[in-house]
Amino acid sequence: MSPVECQLCRQPVRSGVARRRRIGGRCWRKLTPAQRHTIRQLLALTGTPSAARVRTALNQPAPAGDGQLPLEEMDMA
Numbered sequence: 001m002s003p004v005e006c007q008l009c010r011q012p013v014r015s016g017v018a019r020r021r022r023i024g025g026r027c028w029r030k031l032t033p034a035q036r037h038t039i040r041q042l043l044a045l046t047g048t049p050s051a052a053r054v055r056t057a058l059n060q061p062a063p064a065g066d067g068q069l070p071l072e073e074m075d076m077a
Helices: 015-023 025-030 033-045 052-057
Strands: none
Touching: 015 025, 015 033, 033 052
16 A cells, blocks of 8 residues: 555545545545535546646636525525
8 A cells, every 4th residue: 555645735644535535634624615526526537536636626716706605586485
């Protein structure tokens, strides 16, 4: 079993799930939902992505938004 390091903090990664995504548990919790979604999509494409692909995916800018959650008409009733 070769050592894998977190692509954000460079600490050793021990759990199997964290090894596959190449991001440690503490750093995973610090990611935004959009960044987590990006990494999950990358995992769906390749079982174990390379370190370079993980870093590239995390460095992509977040999609622009106005910060307002969509309101449903039923919630207003």
